[in-house]
Amino acid sequence: MKVHKKINNELEQLKSESRSKAPERIVNSFIPAHDDKGPRFLLEGQGDKEFIRMNSNDYLGLSLHPDLANAGDVAAKELGANAGGVRFISGTTKYHVALEKKLAEFHKKEAAKIFSCAYMANLGIALAMMNKETFVISDQLNHNSIARAIRIAGVKRENKGFYKHNDMEELRKVLDNMPEGINRVIVIFDGIFSMRGDYAPMKEIIALAKEYDDMFEDGVITIVDDSHGTVAYGRTGRGTPEVTDSMDVDIIVSTLGKGIGAEGGYVASSKEIIEMVRQKGDTYIYTNPVTPAGAAAGIASLEIIDSEEGIALIEKARLNALRFRKGIEALGYDTIPGIHPIVPVVLRDTDKVNKTVKHLYDKGILATGIIYPVVPKGDETIRMQLSASHTDRDIDYVLSVFKEAKEMF
Ligand SMILES: Cc1ncc(COP(=O)(O)O)c(C=O)c1O
Structure with a gap:
């Protein structure tokens, strides 16, 4: 193909800038x-x-736990190797529903929806909750999937705000300097910052969101992506919200593919927001869910996490x-x-x-x-x-x- 010439040049360029991934x-x-x-x-x-x-996200070693493999095995034999369709057509199995119920309970939220991974969950919540009139504030070190999600959701450049990593004074300044006509503000941040292992000061972020809430028609909404915090962190594994005493965060995005040791991602929040995800989150709607085996493994994992083991x-x-x-x-x-x-x-x-x-x-x-x-x-x-x-x-x-x-x- 003619395009290979350009692609090869770009690949060489990445290499010369030390930006290419190792084999x-x-x-x-x-x-x-x-x-x-x-x-x-x-x-x-x-x-x-x-x-x-020493470079795995399997923080509890659960991906190798026999209970997860066995649960997946049973589900695959019972319902097949995949769900057979997207969720709203024919791809919702009892395992998907049970996992969503468990995840909501785990995070003390009303409801949850699972995605094929947390990357897709970030895209899904952004598509459901962000629009041209939304102002989105991010920590400068947020994960790539959050930055990409905000772009894909069509948030205008002038409606994006950033604060220096974990700097609450800067967050306040962004909240103080909102453009005219904004009716909804979203503050979105990683719980654990994956390149550093440090965590977001969630209590302060939520306090600031509450302080400014009345100034906007739809308020100031907080979203934490706790992909590296969930189950790896906090006495009972509730992650950064547990460690920072911030279980009242509005929306949690996380993954089943790291500490939980299974597959998929999810969003947990109020019933209304989760129904909005089901209606408007394209990366939930128009794509296969995790397999019944993956969902069953997720359930088995959460059962272990909530046990003495x-x-x-x-x-x-x-x-x-x-x-x-x-x-x-x-x-x-x-x-x-x-x-x-x-x-x-x-x-x-x-x-x-x-x-x-x-x-x-x-x-x-x-x-x-x-x-x-x-x-x-x-x-x-x-x-x-x-x-x-x-x-x-x-x-x-x-x-x-x-x-x-x-x-x-
Ligand atoms: C903060 C954060 N969000 C999302 C993801 C993506 O997770 P998943 O592999 O489930 O898509 C990662 C993984 O690297 C992450 O660190």
Whole structure:
């Protein structure tokens, strides 16, 4: 095709700007946890070399839990390998409905709707709630899916406001300087910021929203995308709203594909807003839902999370993050303060990040380097993600490899 020439140029350009994604590693199988070792992963082309996964969003290790696989198995045998249609035609099964009920209860909201993933959930809530007369205020470090959703929903450039990451004075300034004719304001933000592991000051954001609510016909609505916070954070796994005592946030967007260990995304809120999503959220309406197996796995996961086993897993993830954080700081590495299982090891240098990630890989540790332009120059980081499935021995081994890496520079 003629277009290949231009595409190849663009791909080369991305490479030359260090913006192209590395080739994907293929996971062929895993070895379940045994003795004092957590799960190990075998990769295509790496023979029987075992890898510890330190770059997964599976914060509680639930994606490998037999109850989830079994629940999916039963649902697939009962109702087939997919739902057979979009939700409003023939694709709503008892598993989808039960999962939505459970998610609403989990977040103490009236209702919920599931999407194929959280990316689509952000698009869906934006299409349902934002229009040309809406003013949308975002944290500058919000996830790509939120920024994309606001664009797709057609919010005008002059109706977009931003505040510096977690800066409440700036948020107030944006609220103070609203253009004429705005009838609805939405403040939208990540709960946990995935590149940093820190969290939004939700209580302050909600207090500001309430303070300005009367000034707009439809009020000031708060939306948190807690994809990395849900189940990974807070004593009972209710995420950033639990940690910040902000369960009264208006709308929660989250994923089933990270800590919950299943598949899909969702929005939880009032009955009215969820009905609006069902009527106007195109990424809910015109697309396949998750499979019955995926929905059943989500239900099984939430049952575990709300049991003693789940509470213990959440606590283990917290303790593992703490062990790693203390160890890495004792080695003299910089981190960003926080208590989430994302622990960024801040190296502030692309070359150091690349060499350290390679050294970790050589020693059987999967970790992700995050370099400019994903983060500003000077913030180059290795994002380590702890999980309840790691053992003390795993963590101490990873720390010993970081110690070796430090000696390389
Ligand atoms: C804040 C945030 N929102 C949404 C997503 C997308 O989640 P999903 O994989 O379910 O689409 C991510 C994942 O990286 C995320 O970090």
